[in-house]
Amino acid sequence: MKAVHFGAGNIGRGFIGLLLSQAGYEVVFSDVNEPLVRELQRRGEYEVTLAEEAGRQFRVGGVSAIDGRDPQAVAEAVASADLVTTAVGVGVLRHIAPGIAAGLQLRLARGGAPLHLIACENAIGASTILKQHVMELLSGQEREALAASTAFPDSAVDRIVPIQHHEDILAVTVEPFYEWVVNRSQLLPGAAEIPGVHYVDDLAPYIERKLFTVNTGHCSAAYAGYAKGFATIQQSMQDEEVAGFVRSVLRETGDMLVRSYGFDAAEHDAYIETILGRFRNPHLTDEVARVGRSPLRKLSREDRLVRPALLALEQGLPADRLAEAMGLALRFDEPGDPEAMQLQQALRELGPAGALAQASGLGAEHPLVQAAAASYEQEAQAS
């Protein structure tokens, strides 16, 4: 069985590639990073180390790679795949869509077997987003012909894999915890399940609990830590003020999630504490610049700060700490991050409410935007 995985980066090698290899797939990575592709082609294997006391190691063998900039190679790989997965960043899905569409056309011409395509990105409905990009490139007749043999089940992926700093460019250190949840109701009839993947009939509670706890908490720690001059999440979480702030943000999302999905409140509190423990993992070094990366995406309406805040407000619940986290995102003045630079530019030109309104798509007078801007102003005056 062959899986074609787009994105041989941290989550691609450290989570999806490892799991699929352990599930019996031959994994073919498609990536645009030339040295990475060359090294995967040369060695056909790499090492994954768990960030824990024992430091368990796994050798991921039988892998290969293709150059993601070679449209023919990409189309051929997709045409002969039993599974396609991605971990490239939600904004990159549109760029891999042409290769996938060409591969699906080849499958149609050759009478290919049924195919699942699963996007493993930090976003709600990422596979559906990929599907939209791919379908736009196909004719109505092709779409119809593919409908019975192609599915894009949405998923939620959870494993912290920081930026790697090893001499071996393929080596990757990952946290021991992982969870890959896939929407069973979007599978093709009779589809075999991948060992190690958790299938659920309704993905919404899983993806929202994960995105609005792990990812909301993580970026809150990153923005609060950055504002205090910390370089890593681990340093930030050692600061009582930052750790207390992150917990209070997660209490807000937690109250909203418990009310929305009927989770047991005590169990959800324990879930929050587990997540906070994962952020503190002393065997990882995770830079605030990585976790806070792309603040415009993180401040967009459907993402980890604005969406849970709006849902909380809709339910008459407070979202003050979430607004504070949004205000802190405005202080993420990270020179290497193009979105941070755009946000700083917007902040200079439009002020805090204008910049937040632009990023979130909410009006500048929206109470959430006003609260976040006020929190930013207050912090700016205090510092």
Ligand SMILES: NC(=O)C1=CN([C@@H]2O[C@H](COP(=O)(O)OP(=O)(O)OC[C@H]3O[C@@H](n4cnc5c(N)ncnc54)[C@H](O)[C@@H]3O)[C@@H](O)[C@H]2O)C=CC1
């Ligand atoms: N790192 C983590 O802990 C987690 C990341 N994610 C999600 O996984 C996705 C990837 O994140 P990371 O692995 O951290 O990023 P990364 O930057 O390490 O990996 C992304 C890879 O995609 C490749 N890429 C970019 N454009 C491409 C194209 N057109 N075709 C093929 N490959 C292309 C890059 O060269 C890079 O190797 C993101 O959506 C992220 O939100 C989800 C859960 C955990």
Ligand SMILES: O=P(O)(O)OC[C@H]1O[C@](O)(CO)[C@@H](O)[C@@H]1O
């Ligand atoms: O990959 P993104 O969406 O930029 O956000 C970084 C996030 O990804 C993760 O690495 C894993 O979900 C989290 O650590 C962090 O919240």
